Amino acid sequence: MGKRYYCDYCDRSFIDDAESRRKHLKSVNHERNRKLHYLNCRDLKTLVDEESKKEECRRFRSTGYCPYEEICNYTHYSKVELQIFAAEIAKKEKEKADSLNLPCMEDWLKKREDNLGKWKNFKFEQYHPLQTSGVLLPPSLLPPTLEQMRNTQFEKWG
Ligand SMILES: [Zn+2]
């Protein structure tokens, strides 16, 4: 048995020689299967883009049937259907953009400042009896002030 050529689009194999291959690739069936494969693999955005450019298939619109089916040169999608798809895409894109929106630094600092304000009257010594009042924490242990945070020049990571 000789080598077989398998065509993914048509889901069939045949003896692999130049002549059969050429004949198959030029066959109407193969062309149709290849086109169908492409049409079915389009994402929704490509589908809307491409179908919106085509004119409506009058035959399909009026009778609900068209002999060319999916590979018709005219679109079998109605304007309303395409609008619904477009709205779906827009919604998904917005959700994606929102999920990428990181909180803004200023907002975060403001929130932190407010939170620190709540603790202003907190007496550290009260909760740590061994700590005598007036003992200062080493500077490296002090939380930075809002001003310091704002003025910090972050150096690049080596
Ligand atoms: Zn094929």
Ligand SMILES: [Zn+2]
């Ligand atoms: Zn049609």
